[in-house]
Amino acid sequence: MTRLPEIWKCIKFHLPRGQWTDLQDIYKIVSKNLKLDQKDFEGNKGTGYLLRNRHAKDSKSFSK
Numbered sequence: 001m002t003r004l005p006e007i008w009k010c011i012k013f014h015l016p017r018g019q020w021t022d023l024q025d026i027y028k029i030v031s032k033n034l035k036l037d038q039k040d041f042e043g044n045k046g047t048g049y050l051l052r053n054r055h056a057k058d059s060k061s062f063s064k
Contacts, residue, residue, distance in 0.1 A: 001039040010034050 007030055014029045015021060030036075 002034055002036055006034065 010030055010033050011026060014033055015026065
């Protein structure tokens with residue numbers, strides 16, 4: 001699995017400067033320049049769950 005610092009270094013080096021870039025193009029840059037394995041495409045299921053639960057709690061606190 002590729003780690004965030006390596007991905008970030010790739011993005012900073014290869015991303016065009018001074019122009020907007022679509023998210024899909026950023027994914028292409030990363031996949032073209034790094035050797036990704038199957039785990040890189042699976043994502044982190046735990047993080048999404050925690051973020052959804054936190055968002056639900058935050059939105060309830062604003063509705064009071």
